Amino acid sequence: MPALKWGLIGASDIASTRVIGAIRASGGDVVGVCSGSGARARELATSHGLPHATTDLDELLGWDIDAVYVSSTNALHFEQACRALKAGKHVLCEKPLALSVDDATAMVDLAGQQGLVLAANHHLPGSPLHAKVRELVNAGTIGTVLSAKIAHAVLLPERLRGWRLGQSTPGSGVILDITCHDASVLNPLLGTPRAVSAVAVQQADWNAGGQEDSAMTVIEYQRPGQRPVLAQTHDSFTVGYAKTSLEVHGTEGTIQVVDAMTQETEGQLVLTTASGSQTIDVDCSEDLYVIGLRAFVSAVEGTGVPAASGRDGLMALKVALAAQESAHSGRTVHIN
Numbered sequence: 001m002p003a004l005k006w007g008l009i010g011a012s013d014i015a016s017t018r019v020i021g022a023i024r025a026s027g028g029d030v031v032g033v034c035s036g037s038g039a040r041a042r043e044l045a046t047s048h049g050l051p052h053a054t055t056d057l058d059e060l061l062g063w064d065i066d067a068v069y070v071s072s073t074n075a076l077h078f079e080q081a082c083r084a085l086k087a088g089k090h091v092l093c094e095k096p097l098a099l100s101v102d103d104a105t106a107m108v109d110l111a112g113q114q115g116l117v118l119a120a121n122h123h124l125p126g127s128p129l130h131a132k133v134r135e136l137v138n139a140g141t142i143g144t145v146l147s148a149k150i151a152h153a154v155l156l157p158e159r160l161r162g163w164r165l166g167q168s169t170p171g172s173g174v175i176l177d178i179t180c181h182d183a184s185v186l187n188p189l190l191g192t193p194r195a196v197s198a199v200a201v202q203q204a205d206w207n208a209g210g211q212e213d214s215a216m217t218v219i220e221y222q223r224p225g226q227r228p229v230l231a232q233t234h235d236s237f238t239v240g241y242a243k244t245s246l247e248v249h250g251t252e253g254t255i256q257v258v259d260a261m262t263q264e265t266e267g268q269l270v271l272t273t274a275s276g277s278q279t280i281d282v283d284c285s286e287d288l289y290v291i292g293l294r295a296f297v298s299a300v301e302g303t304g305v306p307a308a309s310g311r312d313g314l315m316a317l318k319v320a321l322a323a324q325e326s327a328h329s330g331r332t333v334h335i336n
């Protein structure tokens with residue numbers, strides 16, 4: 001199959017720092033970018049050698065492209081992704097897919113009706129470390145799973161302290177930004193999310209926008225015929241010196257992954273059972289975003305599936321929105 005030709009919707013940091021390189025590494029061509037600002041579009045196009053730049057989404061959709069990558073601010077994803085799907089383009093959409101379950105469901109349904117690939121750019125489910133954790137759990141290595149814990153508390157880089165922190169900006173806040181990623185890891189590992197309780201606060205002195213920058217969440221998962229599983233997450237923009245991690249505890253063992261929740265592939269996976277602790281070697285040589293792009297290309301070619309499908313993105317959003325609702329209402333939120 002010839003190289004996929006891509007259009008970028010959003011002159012974003014993540015497009016510039018990660019995804020343009022990953023598209024090229026997966027064999028694709030980036031044809032151009034659409035931004036809300038002509039200057040930002042031209043700047044991104046110039047700095048990455050893209051032939052076209054526009055502020056008109058219809059113009060981008062009229063270019064000779066097969067797929068779009070949507071990395072605008074969160075509130076714009078739904079409308080832009082749907083317009084691209086209606087124009088016959090495959091879509092790789094940043095998380096969260098939308099700001100409501102109804103919108104994300106409509107997006108997933110539209111992709112199905114159009115016969116197009118829709119994937120969420122969750123970079124963690126495709127990580128070889130997380131794939132190994134799922135393999136160990138599914139093989140019964142730690143017995144029956146009881147609980148899991150994610151530490152995903154980081155320091156938000158200064159350059160990103162804009163719309164994410166705006167209290168009145170739709171789609172802002174730590175839960176849609178980070179808890180959403182945690183759910184993309186926990187959902188395929190633990191089963192169906194059923195109930196979510198969360199507390200979220202604003203901590204940072206530099207958080208002028210006033211939006212919640214730290215949250216702790218508990219999620220109950222169920223699998224048919226098995227006992228319920230509890231998962232706990234700590235997500236923050238305010239913690240400068242912690243390592244991220246994933247722990248999964250079972251009746252016969254524990255899996256711990258340090259550096260599990262970063263944008264880099266490397267991490268250390270330790271399995272502890274009655275026989276003792278052992279480090280499990282995992283090949284972490286490939287960039288996480290390149291892994292995601294290669295999986296997307298294979299889905300378009302019909303030879304594989306996305307690292308996180310549109311439906312996976314929808315399920316991650318359900319958990320994040322339930323956490324947000326719980327944090328605001330002070331009640332446990334049940335997911336149907």
Ligand code: NDP
Binds near residue numbers: 015041122
């Ligand atoms: P950015 O703030 O860099 O970009 C988001 C949008 O903000 C851009 O599309 C751009 O709009 C606008 N923008 C960028 N710079 C400026 C500026 N100087 N002044 C005014 N507006 C500006 O955000 P991120 O790249 O961090 O995030 C983009 C999306 O990607 C989000 O949905 C986020 O959730 C997701 N993301 C995903 C990650 C992952 O690992 N999967 C990691 C980081 C982010 P315009 O296009 O109109 O120019």
